[in-house]
Amino acid sequence: MNKVIASSVSKKFVMALAGLFLLTFLPVHLGINLMLLKADPEPFNSAAHFMATFPLIKVVEIILILAFLVHIFTGIVVQIQNWLARPLRYRSGNKSETSFFSRFMIWTGGAIFIFLIIHFTNFYFIKLGFIEGDAEDFYSVAYQLFAIPGYNIFYWICFIVLGFHLYHAFTSAFQTLGLNHRIWTPIVNFIAVFYAILIPAGFVSIPLIIWLFK
């Protein structure tokens, strides 16, 4: 049974399922973030409060954290095994045609992880009470952060990298789950492009609009 759980296909299956769950969370987060564009802090702060206190959301939140941990853990294990499978690299490089973004998943994933730690330090750990701060007014916290030019640039770069990760992730997850179809796969690939552009663009647009118009 252990061999089944640890098999190459099973690990990818678990990583894909966890990844797909994480994909469903991003539009929800973006929806709440868009409320930052309102002049009134109340809608954003009450949405954040609702997310922090509603019991059902708390359950989803635990699943979400677990999904993150499982996705990161399986991703690292798979990558280490892949490096070990070719102990001596090709000296003449690798010029084979390949899905471009698939080459850098561990690195784009690593960058997203660093962003998450900073993001958690700014918001989530405050909400959990691990770090002191005003958990009731994340609207102001966000505005203070977006006022720092360095943070803005870091934020934009992180979301562009997230887009790279999401594009391969979206299409790859379906293939890993065995869902490859003559008609549906091209549609999935098409949606993947939209998802990987629109989600990061949505997040990036918020500090950009604040910077340009407020």
Next chain:
Amino acid sequence: MNITLKIWRQKNKEDKGKFVTYKLNNVSTEMTFLEMLDYLNEKLIKEDQDPVAFDSDCREGICGSCGLYINGRPNGPQKSVTTCQLSMSVFKDGDTITVEPWRSKAFPVIKDLVVDRTAFDKLIEAGGYISVNTGAAPEANSIPVKKHNADRAFEAGVCIGCGTCVAACKNASAMLFVSAKISQLALLPQGRVEAKERVRILVEKMDELGFGNCSNTGSCEAECPKDIKLVNIARLNREYYKAY
């Protein structure tokens, strides 16, 4: 034409190996890549040097014995060909051509450009078959097979086990090879009977032999000399989930 070759020379498994540069003049564009290497070896033998070791057998793209990593790609720059089918006409006068063996933990180098591909034989031994005697050819219509399935099984069945997929994959994964074997048998009624057991055994064996995990980069499909498709890998995944 005159070319410069940078060829990986390695005495044995333990040797560290290094590139050795050879200048080769009067290479005909009508030669195949392996004929060019034969030509080089004749020259080396006349000069009392050790000829370059490389694998080949049928030299018509059906046995899967040859297979070299040429200028950063398995089987060189031409699409859908094995190394023996690669023509020297794709190179130009003055070109430098780098030749390396397949590099993968599961395919250790034996000498120079020759690698040990026993790992593929071990996979076939483990589960790449059906365990009934096929006997004489049966009456064609006694077991009806859908045209679509017969075609997909045939497309997977043309895999020659050359190892290009492993060589091309950045993870040295054997998923395209294994999935071709899985598909070829699982799509036909004769192979369907043992489909669940087969996929379980083959995936376990593949992992045990030290191949990497598939990360859906698609380079195996792009480089496969027999155009085996990624849909086979999705089918392997489906078959694996169904088996548990």
